[in-house]
Amino acid sequence: MNPTPFRPTFWNIPVEGQILIYILGILAVLFCAWGTVKSVRAILSGKPKALKEAPRERLRRLWNEGFLQTRIMRTASGKAHFAIFWGFIFLFFGTAAATLDWDVTRPLFGVRFLKGDFYLFYKLILDCAGVAALIGLGYAAYSRWIKKGPSLEASPRFAALIGSLAFIIITGFFIEALRLAAQKPEWAGWSPVGCLLAGLFSSLSAPSLTTAHALLWWIHGLSALVFIAAIPATFYSHIFKAPWNIFEQKLEPLGAVPKIEKIEEQESFGISKFDQMSWKKRLDFEACTECARCTAVCPAVKMGTPLNPKEFVLKLQRAGRQKEAQDLSSVISEQELWSCSTCGACLNACPSRIDIPDLVVQMRTHYALEEGKFPPGVAKTLQNVATVGNPWGLDPGSRLDWASGLDVSLLEEGRHVDVLYWVGCAASYDRRAQKIARAMVKILKAAGVSFGVMPEERCHADFARRLGEEYLFQTAAAENIENFKRYSFDRILCACPHCFNTLAHEYPQFDGGKFQVISHADFILDLISKKLLPALSLDEASTVYHDPCYLARYNGIAQSPRSALRTFVPDLREPENKGLSSLCCGAGGGQFWFDGSRTQRINVIRFDELKATKATRIATACPFCMSMLDTAKSQRKDEETVVKDIAEIVAEALDKKSN
Structure with missing residues (x-):
């Protein structure tokens, strides 16, 4: 026996068998390529869609989300998929390296690189990859048939899909075990799984080992080739479709709906x-x-x-x-x-x-x-926005009533201010949300910020756009943008995530609609960080923060409100679902205005989740979230829990300090 370890390619397989497997392999690859091309053509037959060109950013996301799988690594199932994915990646490259070693470098250059210590390390890596993939597949089976995840399909189809992959790996291990049992090389330990399994065959004769090896080799090889050929036509086509979709994903802000041009x-x-x-x-x-x-x-x-x-x-x-x-x-x-x-x-x-x-x-x-179709209650709300500029249908002349007694200045042409405070419809008309607006004024004045509100402010109709009423949205956008242009300011401050998302990411779709927009969460933290606010009084109320979807998930603003609160609220707690994974309150997408919307009941589930932290106060940064959680509080007949916007909490800390 050669004392130098090397890969015994086609051990125990006659020449005619080698020729046949090459022919079948080429056919499998060609069939896979044909199916892939056919699938890609079917996809590309759709209407043209121009995507933002940013190859570096797209490659970065493909690496992070497609290969490192950072998006799914938060759960046990995600880690299992990571093990399956990278296990097969290593097994694939192991097979590719073996092909290169035997079919390219050996005949062309008389060189084999799968030998010596490198070969031993190669074998160890492939065994580890196979084990990792099997563990991942085992967890996938456990999740579907034993743990029985409520949203996971436990069907014969998935049993075949998971089983086929496991079968290919397991037969590969047993092929190696039979060869090691027959050859008994000194370096067998570098294939730990094969070496362990080889002990099962120690009593078999040499002819029995070679016969069993050849039979299993063909079963394993044909199974692998069938899998390769079937990729484009089966569930496993996501092997190339998912990375492609990740690469081509939307690079514009997630909260921006595409504009209907002309x-x-x-x-x-x-x-x-x-x-x-x-x-x-x-x-x-x-x-x-x-x-x-x-x-x-x-x-x-x-x-x-x-x-x-x-x-x-x-x-x-x-x-x-x-x-x-x-x-x-x-x-x-x-x-x-x-x-x-x-x-x-x-x-x-x-x-x-x-x-x-x-x-x-x-x-x-x-x-x-x-077709002019909307859910019950919505048509009247949309009509209100079109006629009087707010979804409640209230008198436009009362829009500034919330500011009574606060000496709030209105913007004037020719006078510059640092901040245009966009109040929003909720804080203008909803009595509970008006406290947010009054709190923001208190904060702005305490920090000495030059600001004003726009007297012509009207609803930006974000919810209308998400209900499909694009024409109303574009009409409102055009009107607001023209009014913005009349005034001189550095940035727009929004205390509502829907207002912030719309003005920051959707108005730039229109001529002259690009402005510097800041959420009140970021704005308050900036004031505190720069010591522009007077020192805030310590607030010892146990507090849990609820992330609004349009602030945290769509705009990545999750830490700012927490950081601001932590400067004077030492007991800040976290719910089970937070940040990007926050649970919706049920108000978005126009749901707030539906009559009897079932999704609005999610507010009770979210309220219970927040209450599970045993906090006495729920903080949020959205007037609609606040309203939904207040409603849930009433439904739960909870008289102890307080629901407040972060601006209210900061303003109260200012009041306590001044007293």
Whole structure:
């Protein structure tokens, strides 16, 4: 026996067998390539969609989200998928290295690199990779059939999918074990799994070992080739579709809905048929890994509404694979569309970055602008915005009543201010939310900030856009932008995440609509950090902070409010779901204005989750979240818990200090 370790390629396999496996291998690769090209062409047959060019940023995201899988590593299932993914990556490159060693460097240069210490290390790495993949597959099976995750499919199809991968790895280990049992090399220990299994065959004769090895070698080889050939036509096509979708993901702010250009000239609006889908939307559906992470975090699912994000995507995927054009009303019901709060939880959880909220809005746009359909109660609210500039339908002349006695200055042409304080409809008209506006004025004055409010302020109609009423949104945007242009200011301050998201990320879609916009969470922290506010009185109330979806998830503003509160609130607690994974209050996507919306009941679930921290006060940074949590508090008949905006808490700390 050669004393130098080397890879015994095709050990025990006759020449005719080697030739046959090469032929079958080439056919499998060609079949896989043909299926892949066919699949890509079907996706690209969708309507053109121009994407922002930023190759470096796209590659960075592909590496982080596609290969390092940072988006899914927060859970045990995510770690299991990471083990499966990287296990097979190493096994794939191990096979590629073996092919290069035997079929390229050996015949062309007379050199083999899989030998000596390098070969031993190579064997150890592949054994570890195989074990890691098996552990991941084992956990996947455990999650589906033993733990029985509520959103995971435990079907014969997935049993075959998980079992086939495990079968390929296990047969590979046993092939190695049979060879080691027959050869008994000194370096067998460098294949720890194969070496351990070889002990099972110690009593077999040499002919029995070689016969069993050859039979299992063919079973393993054919299984692997069938898997390769079947990739484009099976669930495992996400191997290339998911990374492609991650690379092509939306780089614009997540909270920005695409603008309908030249809306007056359009003959159709939104999406009602599958052939109206862009190639990017088709890629979205095809990239689904069926992991059901979207379903697990969806507030609509928690409320038992007809909407299930995973099924939503898979129904569209199936529709796209049919040759005839599909009327989407026969695929997705109106009830499913209206159940979405556009909170973005599904998008944040999705490892493939499938943008369900964006598609929901586009499909709603068809119903809104072509069929005039809205959920109960919404049509009147939209009419209020169109006629009097606020969703409550209240007198525009009373918009500034909240500022009574505060000596709030109105913006004037020719006079510059540092901050244009955008109050928003909630803080202007809702009596409870008006306290937020008054608190912000107190903070601005205490910090000596030059500010003013715009007398022409009107609703920006963000919720209308998310309900599909794009025309009303664009009308409101044009009016507000023209009014902004009349005044001189450095930045716009918003105490509502919906206002902030709209002015910061959607108004720039319009000519002259780009302004510097800051959320009150960031603004307050900046004042505290720069010591522009008087020292705040210590507040010992146990407090838990609730992250608004449009602040934390869509805009990444989660630490600012916490950092501001921690400067004077020592007992700040955290709920189970926070930051990017915060649980929606149920108000977004226009749900706040629905009559009897089932998703609004998520507020009670969220309230209970916040109360589980045993905090006596709930802090938030959104007037709509505050309203929803106050409602939940009433439903729970809780008279002890206080719900307040961070601006109110800071203003109270200022008052205590001055007293």
